[in-house]
Amino acid sequence: MVPPTAAATIPAALEPVDLRRFPLHRPGSPEWDDAVATARAGLADDGCAVLTGFVRASWRDRLRAEGERIAPRAHYETRTVNVYNTEPDDEVPDDHPARVPLQRGNAFVARDRIPGDLLVHRLYTEPAFRAFLAACVGAGELHELADPLAGLCLNVVPPGREHPWHFDTNEIAISLLTRASDAGGTFEYHPDIRSAGAENTAGVTEVLAGRDRDRVRRLDLRCGDLQLFRGRFSLHRVTEVGGSRARHTAIFSYSTRPGVVGTAVRTRQLFGRTLPEHGGSRSAPSDGLLD
Ligand SMILES: O=C(O)CCC(=O)C(=O)O
Ligand SMILES: [Fe+2]
Numbered sequence: 001m002v003p004p005t006a007a008a009t010i011p012a013a014l015e016p017v018d019l020r021r022f023p024l025h026r027p028g029s030p031e032w033d034d035a036v037a038t039a040r041a042g043l044a045d046d047g048c049a050v051l052t053g054f055v056r057a058s059w060r061d062r063l064r065a066e067g068e069r070i071a072p073r074a075h076y077e078t079r080t081v082n083v084y085n086t087e088p089d090d091e092v093p094d095d096h097p098a099r100v101p102l103q104r105g106n107a108f109v110a111r112d113r114i115p116g117d118l119l120v121h122r123l124y125t126e127p128a129f130r131a132f133l134a135a136c137v138g139a140g141e142l143h144e145l146a147d148p149l150a151g152l153c154l155n156v157v158p159p160g161r162e163h164p165w166h167f168d169t170n171e172i173a174i175s176l177l178t179r180a181s182d183a184g185g186t187f188e189y190h191p192d193i194r195s196a197g198a199e200n201t202a203g204v205t206e207v208l209a210g211r212d213r214d215r216v217r218r219l220d221l222r223c224g225d226l227q228l229f230r231g232r233f234s235l236h237r238v239t240e241v242g243g244s245r246a247r248h249t250a251i252f253s254y255s256t257r258p259g260v261v262g263t264a265v266r267t268r269q270l271f272g273r274t275l276p277e278h279g280g281s282r283s284a285p286s287d288g289l290l291d
Contacts, residue, residue, distance in 0.1 A: 013126035016059035039136035047191035047230035055224035067178035067248040074107035074156045075272040097204040105161025110149035120250040124152045142254035147261045158246040163238035168231030174252040177221040182243025187219040189236035
């Protein structure tokens with residue numbers, strides 16, 4: 001029997017990845033360990049790691065074009081929200097950041113509208129991608145969400161719109177920029193402005209009032225850049241998109257527990273619909289933070 005060549009062992013989903021710098025196909029190799037250590041250091045120091053050029057240059061036109069093909073399937077609903085994505089609450093004091101109204105101008109394409117053969121969908125389900133990410137974020141194992149809509153999304157921010165300041169429900173967000181805007185559309189964040197059990201509402205108020213600009217970090221991501229980000233603790237936004245092209249990112253959501261599904265309320269907010277899977281209710285976050 002002919003021994004398999006190195007090339008034959010590379011899963012098709014990993015072909016677009018710059019495997020020289022990010023050897024996802026060789027877990028545990030010294031190069032794989034180096035890539036993981038770099039990402040871990042970024043997350044520890046700054047709450048963020050950017051793997052620039054994760055998708056190779058020769059695949060980026062296809063990555064961008066696939067996002068453009070599905071972007072019209074996004075659910076648009078300009079909503080007034082707050083940083084915590086919580087419902088209005090009369091009990092909250094007048095000066096609480098939950099009272100500051102923000103316009104959510106982005107829109108999501110849900111997983112069930114992203115064909116399975118697209119690069120981002122094949123990456124999402126690829127075990128070697130998941131294993132690499134699990135090592136980077138320090139999780140024993142990561143699972144796809146059992147949610148047919150939320151596990152994988154395309155985030156579309158059209159010209160003149162922004163994705164306003166917020167915290168994520170997931171502890172760590174993983175996103176791949178598939179189309180940059182001509183202007184604006186900068187990712188801005190405040191690393192670890194809150195922590196489990198400590199909301200730091202005073203700090204959040206400063207940011208919302210535009211008074212804490214010195215500590216804001218800014219990223220102008222490019223097509224093919226993969227970002228790992230501690231979105232549950234770091235306040236973040238995408239600034240207003242300028243020019244004539246929408247900004248697109250694929251958002252990969254995984255969980256350390258199998259079987260995770262979003263709540264019906266949140267699912268309807270994000271996608272304008274629910275499925276039978278969304279019938280159950282989610283228990284409150286265990287870290288004591290607002291959502
Ligand atoms: O599209 C991005 O770069 C950020 C998206 C984001 O923060 C989110 O979906 O929660
Ligand atoms: Fe976010």
